[in-house]
Amino acid sequence: MSIQVGSEDKSWRVGFLKNVMQPGKLLLIFCMQVLFLSVKLQRTSEDPITSLNARLLQSTRLALPANPSIHIALRLSAHHSMHDERRYLKRLKTDLQSQLSSFSGVQPSTDLAALYLLALRASCQDHHSQHRAISYLKSRLRAEKKHIQHDVSFNNYYQYSLGVLALCVNDVRIDSSVLSGLVPHEHRHHWFHALSGLIPHEHRRHWFVGTAAMMVLALKCVSESKVPHTGTWMYSNDTRMKVQATMNKMTQKIQDRQTKNGEIGDIYSTSLALQALLAGGDEERWLKGKTRLLIEAQRGMFRNPMALSQLLPVLYHKTYLDIGQINCSNENDDLKWMRSDHRTEPNLNNQKGFVRLSVNDMNGTVICTAKVPLFQKMSLQAVLNEARSIDAKFNFETRPTVWGPFLTSVCNQRAQDNARNYWRLLTGNIPLKQGIRDYLPHQGEHIILRLSKF
Ligand code: B12
Secondary structure, three states: OOOOOOHHHHHHHHHHHHHHHOHHHHHHHHHHHHHHHHHHHHHHHHHHHHHHHHHHHHHOOOOOOOOHHHHHHHHHOOOOOHHHHHHHHHHHHHHHHHHHOOOOOOOOOHHHHHHHHHHHHHOOOOHHHHHHHHHHHHHHHHHHHHHHHHOOOOOOHHHHHHHHHHHHHOOOOOOHHHHHOOOOOHHHOHHHHHHOOOOOOHHHHHHHHHHHHHHHHHHHHHHHOEOOOOOOEOOOHHHHHHHHHHHHHHHHHHHHOEOOOOOEOEHHHHHHHHHHHHHOOOHHHHHHHHHHHHHHHHOOOOOOHHHHHHHHHHHOOOOHHHHHHOOOOOOOOOOOOOOOOOOOOOEEEEEEEEEEEEEEOOOOOEEEEEEEEEEEOOOHHHHHHHHHHHOOOOOEEEEEEOOEEEEEEEOOEEOOOOOOEEEEEEEOOEEOOOOOOOOOOOOOOEEEEEEEEO
16 A cells, blocks of 8 residues: 655655664754753643742731741742742741740740741841740750650650751751650650551541651751851761661661652641652652642642642642752742632522531540531531530630641530540541531531540
8 A cells, every 4th residue: 555645744754764874863853852841841830839839928918827838838839939038938927036035935846946947048138037936945855855866755756847847957066865756766665666557546647747857857857967168967977877777777668668659647647748758759659649649739638728838849749858058039920819719608499408516535435426417518516516616515725836726625525635635536447637617518428526635
């Protein structure tokens, strides 16, 4: 069978054959094609990221307290709105000053102080403005070190690691005693058991990955720290070797937890876990996880600004360690507002059935129940409000946090951090992955609020 070709085709073919004879030209064409294709691929995967970036920027206009984690994410992004970032930084600095001042009753927690410090460094603020926050954080960590020596839970390691990371990124030398809190004698430390999967409490797993990821980032920073302007290592070879050994074990645990769909832990711990893996150069697992995160973000799973602030850096291939490299020059000042798809109010004309609520104490005894009509787009918080308005015996209280309202008391029973208990949210036996403001119950669902140990 012969194929007829027109004269135009023929001359193209002749031209093509000539090019084939010239390998230099062919290579050029090939390179241009690869470039074109990768630009196209980048554009398509970058656009959703830019719109998430714009949505995070939009969240700085919501009537919420300024959150340093949001500022950090905006600073690590590829696109900026300098005017808005400057405005937000001003708010953060005022908040920090007033929290650190002796007149204010509330002292910032270790993790919040650490986030403030990272936010200041991400905006290239001089050491002078950070001085107070640095000494405050150093003293908090020293106090916590004493605490964790006697404590048998490891929930505080998230905050502790964030504190070490913030000092380290700011080139502050960490006391060896504080550092030894993260580089333990293997079998003596409870968190090492947790890492090895020995802690049976399933409910601790949801925050294990985030904690382990924060530890890896802190350890990585320490192991690579150099004395500024000298090029010499900040810590001895012996310390660095111990730090690296612990870090490698933790990284391995995080890697082992990546599932086929790319998630590590749950979708919300995946963001920080990928930062930890990226810091160790694991591009393959990062890419797999990033794909998953983008899909979930497009399904609206990252509307919570705090969750979005933990997600965005890793989508941009950044980790908190990159904060130390930000030099605040030549940044793209091209980020535009994005109308946020803010959640609409529940539609009170559209009832979708009922939700049952059971409130259990530590022994599993039911202390109160409620059956609440469910309307379209109703959050768990709205369901609890409804239960309160139907039944005077049903009551609850919350405490504001960077993640939203944290449930502190239900049916006159108060959970307390000092007593290491909290109100755990479950659907049947499965813990919810979101808080009361973000979770939207389904019709017929049975939500359990159970006083639990952490
Ligand atoms: C430690 C921790 C806890 C501890 C906190 C106690 C303590 N004293 O340390 C405990 C075990 C109590 C806890 C509980 C819950 N947690 Co939690 N927690 C964490 C973790 C690992 C660190 C939080 C932290 O220290 N933040 C640092 C500083 C800056 O924040 P902070 O405001 O000072 O800290 C307080 C709040 O963060 C608050 N908090 C902790 N978790 C949650 C969750 C929600 C929804 C809210 C509103 C507040 C809140 O407790 C902190 C200490 O007081 C994060 C991991 C992460 N990626 O951040 C998960 C994380 C925030 N928790 C999460 C969840 C889902 C919960 C629960 C809803 C689980 C459940 N099914 O019951 C409950 C909250 C229920 C309630 N009563 O409202 C998710 C939130 C995801 C989302 N999109 O909302 C995260 C991201 C873990 C994950 N990957 O799934 N948590």
